[in-house]
Amino acid sequence: MVAYTFTRTPQVTxxxxxxxxxxxxxxxxxxxxxxxxxxxxxxxxxxxTVDDHLIGLIRGVTDGHTILYIQDLLVNPTYQKQxxxxxxxxxxxDRYQNVGQTVLITDPEARTLKFYESLDFLKITPxxxxxxxxxxxxx
Numbered sequence: 001m002v003a004y005t006f007t008r009t010p011q012v013t014x015x016x017x018x019x020x021x022x023x024x025x026x027x028x029x030x031x032x033x034x035x036x037x038x039x040x041x042x043x044x045x046x047x048x049t050v051d052d053h054l055i056g057l058i059r060g061v062t063d064g065h066t067i068l069y070i071q072d073l074l075v076n077p078t079y080q081k082q083x084x085x086x087x088x089x090x091x092x093x094d095r096y097q098n099v100g101q102t103v104l105i106t107d108p109e110a111r112t113l114k115f116y117e118s119l120d121f122l123k124i125t126p127x128x129x130x131x132x133x134x135x136x137x138x139x
Contacts, residue, residue: 002084003049004091008040011052020054024074043071046092048084055079058088060096068096070104089119105134 014037021029021036029036040059048056056075062068070092075084093102104121106112113123124132 001050002055002079002082002087004087005047005049006044006095008045008047009049009052012047012049012054016054017057020057020074020076023076026072026074039071044092044095046088046095048075048079048088050079056084056088058085058092060092062096062099064096064099066100068092068099068102070102073104085115086119093119103132105132 014033017037017040018030018033040057044060044062046058047054054076056079057072058070058074059072060068060070070089073085073088075088096102102121104116106116117123122128124130
């Protein structure tokens with residue numbers, strides 16, 4: 001059974017966290033692992049575990065009132081297609097249900113678009129909402 005908690009348990013080690021990022025090939029997060037771990041410490045994280053082993057997480061950055069930015073949502077491939085990602089997102093959105101706007105940036109894959117649209121996220125286009133801008137400094 002999957003357990004969800006906003007508190008990192010002692011059993012979830014730094015190596016297990018980095019292993020989760022590795023399992024989904026998010027290599028940018030592994031280039032400077034200390035930055036990834038610090039980012040998690042300074043964010044709101046919902047952890048998904050099975051028998052005290054990390055299987056997924058969602059990370060949000062928020063002021064708690066007007067904006068919630070979803071930065072990371074990842075699930076170990078062994079547990080994908082079992083509604084873990086959906087549950088992580090719904091629990092994060094429930095926690096911040098009074099926040100006016102939730103945004104995220106993700107890859108352009110069709111399955112990713114389908115996933116977020118199933119959760120009522122809208123794809124931003126200049127005609128529907130406005131423009132989105134990114135200044136990338138990780139590379």
